Amino acid sequence: MTWGFVDPSGQLVVPATFAKANPFADGLASVLVGKAWGFIDHAGAMAIPPTFSLADRFVDGLAPVRVGREWGFIDRAGAMVIEPRFAYARRFGSGLAAVNVGGTGTDWGATGGRWGFIDRTGALAIAPQYDDAAWFTEGVARVTTGSQTRYLRPDGTTACEPEPGGTYAPFSDGLAAFSPPAEGTSVAYGFIDKRGAVVLPAIYGDASFFHDGLAAVNHGGTFPESEPLLGAHGFIDRRGRWIVRPSFQKAGMLGDGLVNVKIGKQWGFVDRTGAVVIPPAYNWALAFSESRAAVDVPSSKR
Secondary structure, three states, X not given: OOEEEEOXXXXXXXXXXXXXEXXXXXXEEEEEEOOXXXXXXXXXXXXXXXXXXXXXXXXXXXXXEEEOOEXXXXXXXXXXXXXXXXXXXXXXXXXXXXXXXXOEEOOOOEEOOEEEEEOOOOOEEEEEEEOEEOXXXXXXXXXXXXXXXXXXXXXXXXXXXXXXXXEEOOOEOOEEEEEOXXXXXXXXXXXXXXXXXXXXXXXEOEEOOOEOOEEEEEEOOOOOOOOXXXXXXXXXXXXXXXXXXXXXXXXXXXXXXXXXXXXXXXEEEEEOOOOEEEEEEEOEEOOOEOOEEEEEOOHHHO
């Protein structure tokens, strides 16, 4: 894989020179150079040298990074402002960040230990007590203990407590994707509101975050999808109405008015009506953010 960034016209504005890349946030994007992660600016210039074993995105001026096997936080100048001491750390939101204490970190989370929340000084604001915890979005954060999920406010009180046994995503546009307890190998997705009430039933094979009133969902398939892919992805509004009928192999999330979609064997971008804006030409493509989208460019197009 060789990643670069395109603008909304499809122009490659940051050359494809990175082993991996993440979306822009707060004017910077984390990129993998060799075996280390650093951060570039919109022009592709290295703003923070690649010295980290993993790196997430900036939120409100701070980004979680891994040094060796422990996570801490840097500022936009690259200075370590919260020293690495956590098994895993997620991005900030509402002034708090979820961290794992006492567990064993993996590339995507942590096993064992307990999850709590720190403030921007690194002090514990909500004591480690959960099996898992997500980042704060729209003023709430998902936490799980056993089969029970709750959404917390920043003061640690419960905002809502949806049906036990399901899996639940962070909120976006006032809705959160969820999957009820699976029956056999079949998994379906729907959406809840901030009361924890089901507003769109679990009838989709996959579901993304809502953004600007649209979410990509899979119709007719199951997750994880088998090969060949089952069903197709389209876009629904907050009432569950099809805005773009299912016609794509895969679809990501709306950003800057465009959605990353897989058409045939390659990825491109469509607008919110489903019209192709950037033709499919990439091995993979992430959602637009700050007028840039990370794309895996085939060798024939570099």
